[in-house]
Structures are given as C-alpha cells and as structure tokens.
Amino acid sequence: MGENAAAATKNHHHQVFESFDDDGRLNRTGNVWTASAHIITAVIGSGVLSLAWAIAQLGWVAGPAVMFLFSFVTFYTSSLLTDCYRTADPVSGKRNYTYMDAVRSILGGAKFKACGLIQYLNLFGIAVGYTIAASISMMAIKRSNCFHENGEKSPCHTSSYPYMIMFGVMEIFMSQIPDFDQIWWLSIVAAVMSFTYSAIGLGLGIAQVAANGAFKGRVTGISIGTVTQTRKIWRSFQALGDIAFAYSYSVILIEIQDTIRSPPAESKTMKKAAKVSIAVTTAFYLLCGCMGYAAFGDFAPGNLLTGFGFYNPFWLLDIANAAIVIHLVGAYQVFCQPIFAFVEKQVAQRWPENYFLTKEFKIPVPGCGTFKLNLFRLVWRTGFVISTTVISMLLPFFNDVVGILGSLGFWPLTVYFPVEMYIAQKRIAKWSTRWICLQLLSMACLVMSVVAGAGSIAGVMLDLKV
16 A cells, blocks of 8 residues: 555656656647648738739749848758757757847847847837838728719728827837737637738739739849839849748747747757648748739739729728738837847846836726736837837838848847857867858848848838828
C-alpha cells in the first residue's frame, strides 16, 4: 500500500514535471501548421492592396520577378533568424522570447538600442499607414453608395479628413484598454477580415478581367505618356518598397517560434513553417497583384479596392472595405502596444513615486467589472493617437507611405539584424566565404531599401505638389 502510494506520488511529480518546458513555462503545443497559420495571419494585411499598383510600375516580367526575389530573401533570412531563438545552442541554449530579446542577448549594446529605435519608428509609421488606409476604405464606402444612389456620372467627391478624425477618435477610446493585444479573439477577427477583403479584391479583379475580355498591362509596366520618364523611374523604385512592406514579418517570427513544442528542435519546425507560409503568401500575392494589374493596366490604383468605383453588386465592395476598417482598428492597437508599454515602463521606472504617472483610479463599468484609469496613460496615449492622425492628414498618400515603411523596415529588421545575429551565433570567421556572401546579401538589400525609400519620398513630394 505504502509502495503504491509512493509510486503514485512519484508518477504525479513526473507528470507535473513533464507539463513544463525547460524554462519553467507550461509546455508549448505549437507545430508546423499552427506556426504557418500565425505567419500567414500576420503577413496578409493591408500591404496586399498596393501590390497591383506595384506590379503596374514594374510590368509583367519584373513585377513577379521582384516578388519572387523578396520572397526568397525573406525565407532565407527567416531561416537564419530561426537559429537565433536560442542563444549559443539551437537545441538547449537560453530561449529568447522576442526579436528584441534575441538582439540584446546575441549582439547587445549599441545594436540593441539601434534595433529598438528602428522598430518603434516602424511601428509609429505603421500606425500612420493604417490611419490612411482606414480613411480611404471609409471614403470608398461613401463613394460606392453615392454612385449607387446618383449614378455612375456623379463626381461623388469627398474629403478623407473627417474619416481620419473619426478613426483617430475610435483609436483614442480603444487605446485606453490596457493589454489590448492580449484580447484572445482579436487575431481571429483580424485573420477573418484580412482574408475577406483580400479574397474579394482577388475575385473582383478576376471578374473585371472577364468583363474586359482581355488581360491589360505591358511587359515593361506603365507606359511613358501615362507618366513621364522620370516619374516612371521613381515609381519603379517606390514599387520595391511596397513589395518589401508586404513581406515585413521578421519582427514577430521569434514570438511565433516561442509557441512551438520540442523535440524536434524549434528551429527545424520553424524553417518548415516559414517555407509553407511564404509559399502560400507569395502565391496569394501574385494572384492579387497580377489580377489587379490585368484588370486595370496602367491605371491600377494604389489601393486595389478603391479602383472598382461604380460596381454592382455595390454591397460586395462595401463589405470588403468595412472588413479593412475592422481589421485596421484592431491591428492599429496591436502594433502600438509595444510603444505604449515601452514608454510607460520607462516613465514608471524613472519616477516611481509620481502620483500623476503611477496612480490608477478604479471606475466601475456596468456589466464589465472595473476599468483602471491612469492619468498619464490617458494623456500620453491620446497624444500619440492625435500625432499619428495629424501626420496622416498631412500625408494622405497610402502607397507612398507604404513604400517608405517597407524601405525603412526591410533592410534592418528583415536582413541586417538576422544576418549579424547568425554570424555571431555561429561564430562565422571574418572574411571567410560564408561571411562575405552574407555581407554581400546584406549590402544588396541595403541598396534596394535606399532606392525604394528615395522613390517613395519622391512620390510624396510629387503628390504634395498635386
């Protein structure tokens, strides 16, 4: 009896031990398919809407070729990054829970600070881009309904400013919810919405091609005459930034890898997941981009869903644009939470006794328990949202801003830091063949990012004149 009790106790302890991972956290349960789903959900977003415009600038040969090039570079650097989830040893080394943790533990010091600055600038830029995209979709709903009521010939002019302010007010309220990114159903809603509007955009593109009876577009892209030679060059550069933005997901790769069970080693599973997800997203991007270009030719719009104008059934277009707005309302908060958390943590550490900064007031909310109101959080987050809204109103050019974001984030976050971490992690000797090849890849992507950034800034300057 005593032996059985002892054995049962031993088994119980063994089971408890088995239910935790090597870092003391509960067993991770993710696999290839869950990781692939997370990546696809994160990647397929508003960036897909500008791809038809990007392919229109580059043409039927260069457009898909550049997309394949970006997908290959993203897959390769993602594979390097998966080996940096654990410091020192890819099987038993210390886990890094976020991209920033990996940069801190492997590169440290100045590079960690530089990475933080670039990442937060990029997130701020994404908030601006999302405000512009949401206002364009709200305008598109208004215009679609106006066309339906007043006929195709009606001008239906409308300003984007009221919609940007409306989106900003919505985000001010949403930003007061602490830990918004922890709301579990948010990513499910975002995934459903992003697939809804992407699929409708693809479907409408195919329908437009069928209605035209032919594929529009040229081998060399937008024709001289529709735009000037100089403008064509700048637009081609900007198209690189738009495509780069569509592939920007490296920052969340480590977080996704942290959900995967082992054995086998997390890096092996993650490499397979990266291969599956990049293959799926590239196929989807090519379909959306190419069908959009085939439908509109030289006049492919910067945001695919605004190009259909007068279209029946008009409610289908309204559903797609409403899906974008719903997706972006939540996505804005998810991308801004790291900035909110960083500033609030720094402030609390520097002035821990300050009443204005740290005091939380509990306000009872009928049916929802209590809401914790912090005065600093109220002022700071409101100010942040207002600043993104004002910048959006000054620069309301969706694909120009997307190009700038793509060029700003692609080289440092998708290429430079993963390459540098991999070199440090694997102790690759300086001037060895492998080291030279990795540095050449990094330099080539830097040149591409600079060119894309220059094209996007030139695009903003030209649009401001108009």
